[in-house]
Amino acid sequence: MKKHKIIIAISGASGSIYAKVLFDKLMKLNSQIEEVGILMSDNAKFVWETELGNKNYNKLPFTFYDKMDFMAPFASGSANYNTMIICPCSMGIMGRIATGISNDLTTRAADVILKERRKLIIVARETPLSLIHINNMKTITKAGGIICPATPSFYSNPKTFEELAETVIDRVITLADLENISYSWGDKQ
Numbered sequence: 001m002k003k004h005k006i007i008i009a010i011s012g013a014s015g016s017i018y019a020k021v022l023f024d025k026l027m028k029l030n031s032q033i034e035e036v037g038i039l040m041s042d043n044a045k046f047v048w049e050t051e052l053g054n055k056n057y058n059k060l061p062f063t064f065y066d067k068m069d070f071m072a073p074f075a076s077g078s079a080n081y082n083t084m085i086i087c088p089c090s091m092g093i094m095g096r097i098a099t100g101i102s103n104d105l106t107t108r109a110a111d112v113i114l115k116e117r118r119k120l121i122i123v124a125r126e127t128p129l130s131l132i133h134i135n136n137m138k139t140i141t142k143a144g145g146i147i148c149p150a151t152p153s154f155y156s157n158p159k160t161f162e163e164l165a166e167t168v169i170d171r172v173i174t175l176a177d178l179e180n181i182s183y184s185w186g187d188k189q
Contacts, residue, residue: 003034004178007074007084007113008062009106012043013125015088015150016051019044021165022087022172023060029178036062037074037081039106067104074109077116083176084113087169088125088150091133097122097145098136110145120145121175123168148172155185 006026010019026036040048040057048057065072073079086093086106093106097120102108113120122140124147126133137147150168158164170182 001032004032004083004176005035005037005074005079005081006033006176007037007039007081007109009039009084009086009089009093009109010041010044010048010057011086011088011090011093011106012041012047013088013090014047014051015123015125015165016044016048017161017165018087018123018125018150018168019048020052020056021162021169022085023057023062025166025169025173025180027061029173029180032178035081037072038062038064039067039109040064041067041106065105067106069105070108072105072109074112075105077112081109081113081118083119083121084109085121085123085172085176086110087121087123087172089122091124091126091136094122094124094140095132095136098139114140114143114145117144119176121172122147123150123172124148125150146175148175 074081096107097110102111110120148171152164152167173180
């Protein structure tokens with residue numbers, strides 16, 4: 001089985017619970033993963049601390065990269081990272097990706113993933129959406145990206161915020177081609 005090389009970018013959008021649950025899942029799926037590179041903006045750290053009340057992102061067993069580190073391996077397609085997940089993704093980051101503006105490592109990595117025809121999964125977190133947001137989503141989708149809105153489902157009767165966030169992250173994990181046991185429509189409770 002080929003192991004995955006994954007880039008995770010966390011923007012300053014609300015929804016740090018999604019990133020936390022994603023990291024928890026990736027740690028459980030480590031046998032399928034070769035490398036995880038993390039990009040976390042200063043705003044993302046502030047929002048995480050505000051929403052989750054901790055700095056536990058510092059304890060993650062993954063490699064963190066500075067937002068302006070254009071020497072990071074995934075700033076080039078030759079590093080063969082096969083998936084990038086932006087979770088949560090702000091509309092500003094999405095807009096820069098849609099227009100090809102690579103002014104930091106997050107937008108450069110997304111540009112690389114798209115040009116190499118690999119998987120870019122954007123967990124969009126905003127409401128309501130403007131026509132500009134929708135058009136940016138359309139542009140990224142036409143370029144090969146996947147927009148997976150942070151819109152939880154309720155089929156599995158989630159009882160906690162983490163279980164609710166997991167309904168989105170399980171979809172993201174599946175989209176990233178990782179094998180994961182999760183609730184599927186029609187499963188018996």
